[in-house]
Amino acid sequence: MNPIEHIWDDLEQRINRKRVSSLQQLKEELQIAWDDTSLETYQKLVESFQNMCRSVIKVDQQNTNYLFKKCFFNKFTNDYNF
Secondary structure, three states: OOHHHHHHHHHHHHHHOOOOOOHHHHHHHHHHHHHHOOHHHHHHHHHHHHHHHHHHHHHOHHHHHHHHHHHHHHHHHOOOOO
16 A cells, blocks of 8 residues: 555566676666656556545544554554553
8 A cells, every 4th residue: 555665666666677696787777767757647646645645534434543543652652552
């Protein structure tokens, strides 16, 4: 569900098409692939993530709220007793 996973997958596919023979070349090719990723691609991923979130919320509001709170509090407040 994380949009960055789609970016990593796309970068991996583009890098796998290259013949990379060193770590330095891998870094260079990865930077080129990253730079070549269009702003439109990022925008579409963010929009699709927003749509996915809306769909999940529609399906089960109560469980979604629970999971959101659990993730939010665990990650940002370290408060496990909510």
